[in-house]
Amino acid sequence: MNSEENEETGAESSTPRKAGSSAKRVTMSGVESADTAPNTPDDKGPADEVFVLENGGDGDEDDDKPPSKLLTKIEKLVDKVERRRDNRMAVSSKARNHFVALCLQKVSELGGNRNSGIPLAELRKMRDTQKENGGQVGEIFESAVNVMEEAEGRFFYYRSFNEYYLTLEENYFRRNPSIAALAGVLAYYICSLVLFCGILGNNSTCPSTDGRPIYEGWLTAIYFASVTISTVGYGDVSFVGSGTEVWRVLIGTLYMIVAMVVAVTVFSSLSSKALEFTGSAVAPQLEPLIEKFISLEKNESLTTQLRRVWLFKIFELSVTFLLINVFGMCVAMLVMGTTKDGDEIDWSWMTAFYWAVQTTTTIGYGDLDMPFDLRWFNFLFAIIGTTFAASILGSLAELDSKLKNMRTLYIWQNREVSMQLINDMEGDGDKQLDEYEFLIGSLLTLELVQREDVEKIMDKFRDLAGMDQVIDTRDIEQHQRQLSALRISKADIEKYNAKKREEMDYWQDVDHAADENAQ
Template sequence: MSDNDDIPECGASAAPASSDHFDEEMLQPFKGKKVGFDISAVPDSMTHRLSTKAKGESEVEMLAQDMENRRNGRVKVPYTIRTRLLHSFKKISNEKGYSQKTAVQVSDVYDFRDIVKGKVESGENYKFTDRIAQCLYFANTEKTALEVLDRAIETIEDLDMKKDDMWFFTDFIFYHTETVAFIPIFRHPLLAALFWAFFFYIGTPILFCSIYQDEGICPNDPTPQNRRYYGVVSSMYFASTTMSTVGYGDLSVSKDARWKVFLGILYMIVAMLVAVMALGAISDTSISKFKGVCEGFLHRLALTMRDKMGMASYRDMLLYQRIRLLKYVKLGDILLQFLCLNCVGVFFSRIFVNRDPLMDWTWMDSFYWAIQTTTTIGYGDMYMSFEMRWFQIFYLVGGTMFVGYALGKLGSLRDELSQMKREYAWERRETDRAMVEQMQGGAEHDGRVDQYEFVLASLLMMNKIDASEVTSIMDKYRDLVSDSGFIELDDVVETKLAQDTLDEEEAFEFEGLDAEGHYKGMFMRAMSMAKGKSDTALYEL
């Protein structure tokens, strides 16, 4: 008998297999053989065939979008309330004697939600201080807990779970809640940084002018005007010179006692912590997007000029032309902001030069001072009037922000160039035998690349993820997969029946391999290990 004797011919009278009962074993005789077989008879769920070319409607894109929506829609919960919810669910699990210590029955979730809802509606334990806290946007424990439990009920109903099904509260809390600060101002990184910066600036004159009077930082006005604010402004100016690392040297901590020297050391460390916190917050907030406006403008300007000159569009540009454009745009962005910042310094310095005859600066002197300030060098070789310290309190911080921004831009340039080279090669790759062979998964190549294989291979080629991350994800999948080679809903039922017969020791060993909660929770955790790097790439693919 030949290899093809058991393969039906196209148009044979035998009834085709129902797509509802299509099994992987039925495809084994056809693998690696060129036969008259209609692949359209195979369900899309088995072949992962791209059923539509509409953007955003493929299986991969819908999966990525669903996970992204779930992550963006998490309930914001302070750490203390999140911990109380976990302890409450764990207490219920222990009292009911469930073998799974991280799970409760669905009916328990409904009962717990009803109890919390009753407390919220009745106003029990609701004090006048709670009303004040609510006006200041502090989180209310019962109302926040009710919001989390309502989300839990919504998730349970979406999954069509039964009352006696086991629900894993640890997975739900991890994937459906986001830990935030209890104090509202600390929930936004920029506001938190501004708060600590304000506290640092206010604390400096309190420390050096009130607690112990340091003439080196908080001097008295040497002029007949006897301005009372002279020492306070000088101390705040000292705070800026320390935090910005400029250090002109015109003000310094007194060193006539060892404890004063030690205090100066602690002050410098605190100043660096505040500066790092502020720079990190600025880079993580919308201000960083605002700073990208200049770079985007230069990029569009360069492309417009190329178009006016009849040169190739960006898509048709060669690799070396793209690299050159990226370098010009990055360096042009830094130079343009550097020039603007120094022009501001020169302009305001001329105002103070005209008001103080002792500041006999020329225009070149003003530019020299602005450069050494914005680069945080601060030689301290130029006379500066007291009135200029008002301006320097803010200008020094601006110079520090620019230096951090410029160094970050230059540091990321090499990575961006490497990424551009990989994406350039990937964008121009055409369908050939090498691509099909390289992107196929498994030992048996069937001559087809499905959407999942294409996405994973492309992410690896563009260095969005690496092989070690894929291995860690597959390690989790191997822990959760059943004998069928899939994670199946049938395993949930089998697990639920098996857990009733477990003793305490067996339950402990079984806890990490349960399929019900992990199917919807822990496997998604493994997927999200690569997701953090590949969300954008998934949508592009």
């Protein structure tokens, strides 16, 4: 086998290399490990690869290290796409909109449409003009020209560039989504206070009773906002309690819709961050124990392992749900023992637990009389408790699907090389698997993509590639010819209309002469 074949296949060269001398290659995308290293200055890899010893040693290390790997073309493509995504140019919304408007105007001047390309020469002119004007738009056009020159392209498609090479600059709230979500929830509560206590003066949602604490009104309003956004709805506070006029019912309906929008968009983001923070704080301590129960071993019965995982997840979710409600129960009993209303109502421990479960499951029958001061705790517990409970119940509902995915992944990971593997995944009948067939076959086997997804992508490929099933410069030239055939300038349209008018005038004259002769 010659040296060129070694470079293409990654096989070892005829000159032996000491055992255990792993190597890395320095590519344009960074340093990657490789199966082989050059043995002499004449053993050169591809133009973009330079092989170096992994640890800079002399190759006398022990041979216990796992073999290094040579990246496939697919992995190189993944790296390329990720680099492009990570290196997108951050621009302001105003600059991006101006850039798109200028490109669209240029395409229209050239007689094209939104899908038409701008010739590179025209793009350079636009770049020079905008750079003279200064500002971020000129920088965008400079980047566009650089991309086109690197790709050696002749036509610039601004819509693709806008999507894949530009991204909006992050403001403070985009950089800190938790702060944005917190500000949104705070705004919801403030607007609720203004609505109930400032505008409507609703005696039900913002009461003012003689002998009651001065905070009764605004605390009730906040409490009502919490049980609304958490969908608990005990029924102890009613929006239409002061009347059932049409306007009051309409405002109540709109308020419920707004509360659900806030819950789905703003509050869900905040609750997800809270769950993520809680998980990151607890997971490191429990990770060794969790891994022991949910990891799948190759030499153990798969059915037994999945049953163990199922039991562990059920136990984990049950304990978490129990702890949340026990916490709510304990605080409720503490309030019962320290308030005047609590002495009058006199809940038992079981009643307090019943109330906590009503709250976290968002059922809220409203069949219990609650101490007024319990609202101090409940306006937070109604939101936090329902968030954790919803996450737990959602995980329980997805458990069967997760176990199925674990089974599929386990079988795939432990599959050995065989003719059955080749027959299952190869698509062209050559009895061998290349990296593309293995990738697509594995994605379909793991159900990470569906047949419909592949069909849409392949339909797009056939549309772009044509009959030869390869996308190359010939397809680009054919595409430009088709666009040129469709372009009709304003001058062409006026010329066509003038010709038609001449024909109409001619035939009108003929008809007029014929009528005169007939007379």
